[in-house]
Amino acid sequence: GAAHKAEMEDNEFAEFEDLDEDEDDDFIAVETEEEEDDDREFDDVMAEDGEDVIDRDEFGDEDEDMLDDEDDFDHFQDTEEFENFEERPAKGKGKEAPDLEITKVPLHLRNSWDSYYLELLMLAGVAAYLLNYMNGKSKNQRLATAWLNCHKELLEANFALVGDDGSKEMPTSVNLLKQSENRYCLWCSGRVFCEGMLVELKFLKRQDLLSVISRTMHPAGDEIKVTVTLDADSMDSFVLFFGAKKITNRMLKDMQDLSQYCGDKRGGDKFGLPASTVVLAELGEVVNGVLDTKVLNCLNSHPEMFDYMHISDQFSGPKPAAEDEQPTTMPPTEKVLICNFKVPGNGSKSNIEDMLPMMKMVIYLVDKIKRFRLSKEGKVKAEKIRAKVAESYVKLAHAQRQELAQQRREDKRRVEKDRLLNEEDPDKARRLEDKQYKKDMRKRMNPNMKQIKVRGT
Amino acid sequence: MSSNTTTTNSSTDVKRPNKIKKYTPPDENSASDDPTADYMNLLGMVFSMFGLMMKMKWCAWMAVFCSFISFSNSRVNEDGKQMFSSFMLSISAVVMSYLQNPAPMTLPWQ
Numbered sequence: 001g002a003a004h005k006a007e008m009e010d011n012e013f014a015e016f017e018d019l020d021e022d023e024d025d026d027f028i029a030v031e032t033e034e035e036e037d038d039d040r041e042f043d044d045v046m047a048e049d050g051e052d053v054i055d056r057d058e059f060g061d062e063d064e065d066m067l068d069d070e071d072d073f074d075h076f077q078d079t080e081e082f083e084n085f086e087e088r089p090a091k092g093k094g095k096e097a098p099d100l101e102i103t104k105v106p107l108h109l110r111n112s113w114d115s116y117y118l119e120l121l122m123l124a125g126v127a128a129y130l131l132n133y134m135n136g137k138s139k140n141q142r143l144a145t146a147w148l149n150c151h152k153e154l155l156e157a158n159f160a161l162v163g164d165d166g167s168k169e170m171p172t173s174v175n176l177l178k179q180s181e182n183r184y185c186l187w188c189s190g191r192v193f194c195e196g197m198l199v200e201l202k203f204l205k206r207q208d209l210l211s212v213i214s215r216t217m218h219p220a221g222d223e224i225k226v227t228v229t230l231d232a233d234s235m236d237s238f239v240l241f242f243g244a245k246k247i248t249n250r251m252l253k254d255m256q257d258l259s260q261y262c263g264d265k266r267g268g269d270k271f272g273l274p275a276s277t278v279v280l281a282e283l284g285e286v287v288n289g290v291l292d293t294k295v296l297n298c299l300n301s302h303p304e305m306f307d308y309m310h311i312s313d314q315f316s317g318p319k320p321a322a323e324d325e326q327p328t329t330m331p332p333t334e335k336v337l338i339c340n341f342k343v344p345g346n347g348s349k350s351n352i353e354d355m356l357p358m359m360k361m362v363i364y365l366v367d368k369i370k371r372f373r374l375s376k377e378g379k380v381k382a383e384k385i386r387a388k389v390a391e392s393y394v395k396l397a398h399a400q401r402q403e404l405a406q407q408r409r410e411d412k413r414r415v416e417k418d419r420l421l422n423e424e425d426p427d428k429a430r431r432l433e434d435k436q437y438k439k440d441m442r443k444r445m446n447p448n449m450k451q452i453k454v455r456g457t
Numbered sequence: 458m459s460s461n462t463t464t465t466n467s468s469t470d471v472k473r474p475n476k477i478k479k480y481t482p483p484d485e486n487s488a489s490d491d492p493t494a495d496y497m498n499l500l501g502m503v504f505s506m507f508g509l510m511m512k513m514k515w516c517a518w519m520a521v522f523c524s525f526i527s528f529s530n531s532r533v534n535e536d537g538k539q540m541f542s543s544f545m546l547s548i549s550a551v552v553m554s555y556l557q558n559p560a561p562m563t564l565p566w567q
Binding site for chain 1: 471472473474475476477478479480481482491515518521522525526529530531532533534561562563564
């Protein structure tokens with residue numbers, strides 16, 4: 001009987017052990033590492049229960065109901081019986097396998113090259129760029145040679161030297177100076193009334209794919225800029241500018257001589273120019289004098305070719321940038337005739353060859369300007385304006401000099417005061433103070449009295 | 458506007474061989490009128506730095522494009538060393554970023 005009772009107690013404790021084991025399982029189950037050995041303990045415990053059960057059968061019926069409780073109890077732990085029983089992982093039959101996350105094997109060029117589609121795109125972009133570069137470069141080259149062949153004969157008839165690249169010896173053949181893939185220039189010199197003429201061919205950047213794309217948004221055209229530097233004596237003193245409205249406003253803001261000499265804007269149609277042009281002129285008489293019927297015919301017959309024309313005897317380039325200080329001396333000026341033409345069409349050979357009449361007009365203008373003389377009062381008015389401008393420079397210089405002198409005087413006084421302040425012995429300080437006081441008094445008494453040093457004869 | 462070339466009679470010959478003035482290339486306006494080449498060069502340098510440091514492949518590819526653009530806009534008299542260095546830098550950026558991890562490139566917004 002006693003042994004039997006002890007046995008039973010063991011059993012109860014066994015249950016408790018179960019419980020403890022279970023709690024331990026829960027507890028341990030939380031840590032991932034000991035999961036396996038936890039299973040093993042659990043299996044041993046299960047095995048022991050099994051033997052207990054068999055022993056009890058041998059002891060006879062009264063243990064039966066004990067066993068039933070056991071079974072009932074196990075019955076609750078049976079996973080198949082209840083669906084959502086697995087929440088308590090420790091109780092589940094087999095734990096679900098830890099989810100294996102597949103380590104990402106990096107794609108490699110050899111075995112999965114089709115996933116490199118972006119790289120293929122980039123290489124295609126580079127190839128397209130190179131193709132466009134070759135094509136654009138040769139197109140610009142062809143345009144430049146077409147312009148040269150067409151204009152060479154006229155230029156050689158008017159200039160002793162055509163196509164100089166600044167090197168010492170005279171050029172043997174006429175060729176353009178290539179500044180960049182889309183910029184060529186030609187220098188001609190050796191003609192009466194003018195020092196020289198620089199023709200700049202400003203083509204579109206056909207060789208650069210980026211600008212080709214950006215031009216689809218805002219189209220632009222090729223340009224030819226002719227700059228003739230006139231002799232000192234071959235031009236009367238006047239400033240004249242005319243062109244399309246937009247470019248005129250921009251130039252009025254940028255150019256030094258325009259802002260100084262040309263005050264008012266006048267409509268171009270009054271002078272027979274195409275309607276959209278605006279004229280900036282120092283004197284009214286100049287416009288009619290220079291733009292005679294021949295020039296007007298040429299301009300009106302090719303209005304789309306013309307951009308602007310700037311004739312000035314005080315030309316000194318664009319205004320200095322606002323931030324650096326204004327120059328106090330008059331900038332060097334030269335007499336200049338600048339014409340800017342636009343090549344119509346999409347830049348085919350024929351388009352550029354049609355520009356010949358424009359070049360003839362420029363050369364004709366050089367002679368015309370030489371022949372043109374201002375009327376007497378026009379001349380007086382022009383000289384007055386130039387004198388005013390020169391004077392403004394002198395005034396500016398004077399103001400700056402005065403400012404500098406003021407600065408120096410102030411510095412000197414400050415130094416004087418500092419010396420006074422940090423003077424140690426009192427009596428020297430007092431003497432300095434008296435001297436300063438007397439000086440100020442004298443100055444205040446008769447401010448306009450100058451101290452003149454008279455040297456002993 | 459008939460072509461009234463005046464070469465025929467010598468009295469009104471306009472050519473003055475003795476008055477020839479040699480061409481003096483204006484050096485300052487060459488820099489100011491077309492700054493794209495310099496900007497693109499600078500941009501290319503920045504992109505290749507980013508491509509190398511931050512291992513962003515699309516930056517390296519942008520650097521290659523930038524150096525191509527600055528090459529096509531460069532002036533003829535510009536020395537080729539700058540071009541050469543910008544090309545070398547951008548191409549090395551691309552190669553290095555692929556050597557480090559050969560995974561295909563991702564777009565900046567992916």
